[in-house]
Amino acid sequence: MADYVIPAPEQAAIPTKNGGAFPVRRVYCIGRNYAAHAVEMGHDPTREAPFFFQKNPDNLDASGQFPYPSRSADVHHEVELLVALKSGGADIRVEDALGHVWGYAVALDMTRRDLQGEAKKVGRPWEIGKAFEHSAPVGPLVPIAVTGPMAEGQVALTVNDALRQTGDLNQMIWKVPEMIAYLSMYFELQAGDVILSGTPAGVGPVQRGDVMQATIAGLDALTVKVV
Numbered sequence: 043m044a045d046y047v048i049p050a051p052e053q054a055a056i057p058t059k060n061g062g063a064f065p066v067r068r069v070y071c072i073g074r075n076y077a078a079h080a081v082e083m084g085h086d087p088t089r090e091a092p093f094f095f096q097k098n099p100d101n102l103d104a105s106g107q108f109p110y111p112s113r114s115a116d117v118h119h120e121v122e123l124l125v126a127l128k129s130g131g132a133d134i135r136v137e138d139a140l141g142h143v144w145g146y147a148v149a150l151d152m153t154r155r156d157l158q159g160e161a162k163k164v165g166r167p168w169e170i171g172k173a174f175e176h177s178a179p180v181g182p183l184v185p186i187a188v189t190g191p192m193a194e195g196q197v198a199l200t201v202n203d204a205l206r207q208t209g210d211l212n213q214m215i216w217k218v219p220e221m222i223a224y225l226s227m228y229f230e231l232q233a234g235d236v237i238l239s240g241t242p243a244g245v246g247p248v249q250r251g252d253v254m255q256a257t258i259a260g261l262d263a264l265t266v267k268v269v
């Protein structure tokens with residue numbers, strides 16, 4: 043036991059469907075991983091290597107509520123498949139990558155789009171747009187033994203029952219095993235790392251009082267109220 047000089051922060055964790063919690067070490071997020079979303083954000087989807095940013099483990103929030111963040115007037119929803127790793131390593135081969143997956147969940151990459159936009163314009167990091175408190179609502183993790191590899195299946199998000207985002211996991215530019223392999227060339231992945239795998243087209247703003255429902259075929263729906 044370390045001789046900490048202040049009380050140790052609580053271990054970030056997300057619930058699993060059949061009880062027990064999954065402790066989270068790092069949160070990697072891939073950008074522009076669906077062509078139609080890359081196009082709606084003004085980018086050419088055909089010429090880009092994958093790129094990643096990070097959220098903080100304690101940004102994950104399974105409460106079903108999303109407190110509208112400070113200092114933004116344009117907060118967007120992004121529905122994403124969350125991939126949770128039970129093991130890791132460096133230079134993982136694509137064909138071995140799924141062997142490191144513990145399970146999957148539905149998650150939201152909530153984004154202060156106005157602040158992200160300002161950061162992009164001047165070449166600054168994205169943290170204030172992406173890595174703020176409660177910025178990653180998440181549903182229960184389901185083991186890969188139950189879900190299978192999840193290479194395809196509908197992804198959708200409604201706001202107040204109106205369809206906003208729709209796509210299919212098979213439209214990812216970089217597939218889950220490729221993402222794991224690519225990340226592991228730059229970072230040593232470990233058990234407890236999770237990856238948000240990008241969002242399909244249709245991102246847009248939410249307001250206080252809105253109810254978002256995010257669905258991915260084969261997983262439990264995630265319902266989140268903006269408060």
Ligand code: MN
Pocket residue numbers: 071072073120122151238240241
């Ligand atoms: Mn995203």
